[in-house]
């Protein structure tokens with residue numbers, strides 16, 4: 001089993017303009033490309049765990065989200081990194097369709113982390129979860145990960161460097 005790093009998407013890796021789903025709105029937070037490159041160079045699997053309740057609220061479609069994720073992965077690859085996998089929760093407690101309301105995957109539930117850990121043989125106790133919301137931190141803690149709250153728009157590399165040093169023995173060259 002390997003350790004990994006789990007990131008929230010909106011307002012952590014990417015700038016969130018509210019139910020972000022259009023490729024033309026895609027933008028990284030500061031220093032994210034360098035941070036993702038460092039993780040990849042250190043052979044740390046990179047996962048994204050994201051609540052995408054805009055699908056349940058019919059603000060955007062599954063296909064919109066998938067196209068956005070393909071674009072994000074392409075941009076990460078262009079930056080010399082690699083997103084190993086993305087897990088998303090398409091549900092929302094305020095969805096008009098009752099079937100889209102209740103679920104066991106929306107953060108702060110740790111379900112998405114558990115699913116990725118099983119699929120990719122990841123040791124959650126050795127892994128790190130990073131996000132900008134208390135629900136991200138709770139999901140990480142429920143999963144047994146080291147969890148860190150990111151302040152949106154702060155430089156990701158500066159934020160991540162001591163975390164990578166502490167948990168992965170990685171230092172920027």
Ligand SMILES: [Zn+2]
Nearest residue numbers: 089103105106
């Ligand atoms: Zn869900």
